[in-house]
Amino acid sequence: MGLMSGKRGIVFGVANEMSIAWGIAQQLKEHGAEMAFTYLNGSLEKRVRPLAEQLGSSIILPCDVSKDEDIEAVFEELRKEWGSIDFVVHAVAFADREDLKRPFSQTSRDGFKLAMDISAYSLVAVTRCAIPLMNEGGSVLTLTYLGAQRAVPNYNVMGVAKAALEASVRYLASELGEQQIRVNAISAGPIRTLAASGIANFRTKIKLMDDFAPLRRTVTQEEVGKSATYLLSDLASGVTGEVHYVDAGFSTVVSA
Ligand code: NAD
Ligand code: 0WE
Numbered sequence: 001m002g003l004m005s006g007k008r009g010i011v012f013g014v015a016n017e018m019s020i021a022w023g024i025a026q027q028l029k030e031h032g033a034e035m036a037f038t039y040l041n042g043s044l045e046k047r048v049r050p051l052a053e054q055l056g057s058s059i060i061l062p063c064d065v066s067k068d069e070d071i072e073a074v075f076e077e078l079r080k081e082w083g084s085i086d087f088v089v090h091a092v093a094f095a096d097r098e099d100l101k102r103p104f105s106q107t108s109r110d111g112f113k114l115a116m117d118i119s120a121y122s123l124v125a126v127t128r129c130a131i132p133l134m135n136e137g138g139s140v141l142t143l144t145y146l147g148a149q150r151a152v153p154n155y156n157v158m159g160v161a162k163a164a165l166e167a168s169v170r171y172l173a174s175e176l177g178e179q180q181i182r183v184n185a186i187s188a189g190p191i192r193t194l195a196a197s198g199i200a201n202f203r204t205k206i207k208l209m210d211d212f213a214p215l216r217r218t219v220t221q222e223e224v225g226k227s228a229t230y231l232l233s234d235l236a237s238g239v240t241g242e243v244h245y246v247d248a249g250f251s252t253v254v255s256a
Pocket of ligand 1: 012013014015016018019020021039040044063064065066090091092093094118143144145187188189190191192193194195196
């Protein structure tokens with residue numbers, strides 16, 4: 001019997017085999033979970049469908065999290081197919097690429113709104129639609145980054161959006177605890193994914209990890225997946241409203 005045997009859930013945010021969401025899904029499968037997947041658009045469907053099928057999934061749906069009707073349609077489909085769910089993985093973020101380069105003070109109103117909508121509000125919208133389907137003991141997990149808590153060069157408007165995301169985790173957790181639904185975040189160290197490609201000086205973030213993180217390296221998608229499995233399982237039945245760091249200890253030290 002696996003940790004996740006008999007549990008069903010949905011994973012938002014697989015783009016390809018490098019995605020953190022894919023690392024999480026593989027671990028969840030290893031421990032017996034059954035999963036549905038969403039993809040952003042048609043060109044990503046070609047990537048996501050074969051990956052989902054590899055884990056024995058047949059519920060593979062389009063969802064742009066900036067559209068309430070997309071999110072509603074996804075959960076309506078889950079209601080028809082399964083009736084209820086046990087977990088949600090939210091691994092979605094987006095900001096205008098230019099806003100991760102320019103000085104933070106140059107962030108436009110539209111750029112700020114876009115980052116907040118896709119990277120923070122979407123957790124609220126997804127959770128709201130999930131609530132009526134969630135079994136007692138259900139668990140919601142999102143992904144965040146240290147830039148929510150400290151000013152990390154170039155993370156800029158994404159750091160502000162992640163701060164809003166982390167606060168949303170606490171408010172959702174405080175509200176949903178009554179229904180025994182838990183809400184947590186994993187703050188992952190830098191990992192080479194699609195969302196990290198084209199980030200100026202991403203190599204320097206990895207180098208900082210190799211030089212200063214207690215484990216003298218960054219973390220892997222598999223390591224994030226292992227902690228995610230714990231937080232989504234009944235092993236973490238007493239854990240909610242938390243930001244759990246999977247960053248090789250980087251956030252706990254200072255280079256002096
Ligand atoms: P990724 O590019 O593989 O995943 C990001 C996902 O967001 C993609 O699947 C993309 O399709 C999806 N997305 C973007 N806009 C969307 C929209 N409007 N609707 C629906 N989906 C949308 O990259 P990743 O690094 O695996 O990112 C997953 C999560 O992990 C993000 O929240 C990211 O902020 C977080 N994170 C990443 C790192 C890192 O260094 N890679 C570190 C800490 C946290
Ligand atoms: O959350 C992220 C990245 C999120 C992201 C990435 C992109 C690139 C492509 C959001 N929007 C976009 N928009 C695009 O057009 N991470 C935690 C990875 C990351 O990004 C950084 C980092 C780290 C770490 C940007 C600057 C500094 C560090």
